[in-house]
Amino acid sequence: MISGEAWNDSDTDWGISMDDPELKEWASLSHSITEADRVRHTPPSGLLDNILAALEDDASGSATDPGASRETDAASVTPRNTDESKTVIDLDQQRFRRAPSAIRHRRRQLLLTGVAAGLALVVGLSFLSDDDATPTFVAEATNNELPEAFGGAATAIVSVDDSPTLVLTFSEELPSEDPVELWLIKPDLSDMVSLGVIQPGETQWDWPTGIDPNEYSLVDLSIEPDDGDPTHSGRSILRGELKST
Amino acid sequence: MKMALLAPPDTRQDDASVGVTPLESAFSAGDDQVLHQVYEQYSSLVYSLCRRSVDDAPASDITQEVFIAAWRNRQRYDPSRGGLAPWLAGITRNKIIDHFRSSTREDRRVDRVKNTPAPTEPTEAQLDLVGLRMLLVDAIDELPERSQIVISMAFFDELTHVEIAARTGIPLGTVKSDIRRSLERLRHGLGYLHG
DSSP: OOOHHHHHOTTOOOBTTSSOHHHHHHHHHHHTOOHHHHOOOOOOTTHHHHHHHHHHHHHHHHHHOTTOGGGOOGGGOOOOOOOTTEEEEEOSSOOOOOOSSSSEEEOSOOEEEEOOOOOOOEEEEEOOOSSOOSOOEEEEOOOOOOTTOOOSOBOOOOOOOSSOEEEEOBSSOOOOSSOEEEEEEOTTSSOEEEEEEOOTTOOEEEOOTTOOTTTSOEEEEEEOOSSSOOSOOSOEEEEEEEEEO | OOOOSSSOGGGOOOGGGTTOOHHHHHHTTOOHHHHHHHHHHHHHHHHHHHHTTSOHHHHHHHHHHHHHHHHHTGGGOOGGGOOHHHHHHHHHHHHHHHHHHTOOHHHHHHHHHTTOOOOOOOOHHHHHHHHHHHHHHHHHHTSOHHHHHHHHHHHTSOOBHHHHHHHHOOOHHHHHHHHHHHHHHHHHHHTTTOO
């Protein structure tokens, strides 16, 4: 950063080539610009129509589907029959792959091994309905003795938005050596959905359309080495189960 | 929020609004018309970014996903942190990574059987670098003509203020103020992706 003294000195022969790191970085960046960086392609026609149609489906789906999660009534949520002693996914024998779309399902059986309990993660999942702006699901992890459990405690925040939102808050930084991916998993592990790799500072996600929190009730964070393999690594560091409030 | 680079502390202005366009201000609360305008203005950048990593078909798919995700999450966009271009570029980067990760092992085996080299997954750093260079190109292009000349001489020729003033005949103070304002605009134009 350039000092005020340098700026105030009208005789200072200050130029971009001096020692300011940001300016040097940008000058260096400008030197690396290639002709390819100047090329702009025109997207195919009709793409905007597809986008508008997809967004229109969002709106119509939430408005007409009585089973849509945003309209889920807390009182109607049925308890899930989940064996909480089975929480570690053994993916050595069967791995799940990502689908290319934003919502990625996996529909293969996972093998389980037992694990004990320990509070680590609290998840706030909020649904804003017409007459009730309170969250209807909260997850509290009870299985922090995962082999690679994230050591930090976590607390819940509940955000009320105009669409269902999943919010995570951590008391400590997540491991940074490898990407950490967020998953929604059925308790019987017959299917799972990835919400993507958690970006630095990212704490909030739109709840995916068409995913029932009663069914995809396990919220899971896993270490995903940058090895080109899109499937769940099996290296879960946190897991919590959504429960109706 | 970083403060203006060149102004002294007692005269610095909050640069949160520097370079913020009316479209950027309207985006988070915008309607479909705003979406049309955003697509009109930025779809070429997003699609071109995709084309640096993938062919036209997946580039179309990813571009579509980017704008859908951006619109669904438009409340998260904060103009004080940077322009829409770098915000969209960041989403594009993530979607490109997701695209490559969606390739299954089976796909790779098929590629090997077909003796077709599987596309190489770009790293996040590589995608960011390409994105920053393209954003810098656009940001400089959007500067006023005189500022383009001044900032280009500073960046590409590494000339000092005095040298730029001598070569262009622009008063030294004007050169300095042009550079200061240009850097503020560039910072907005590369914000989000530049960090």
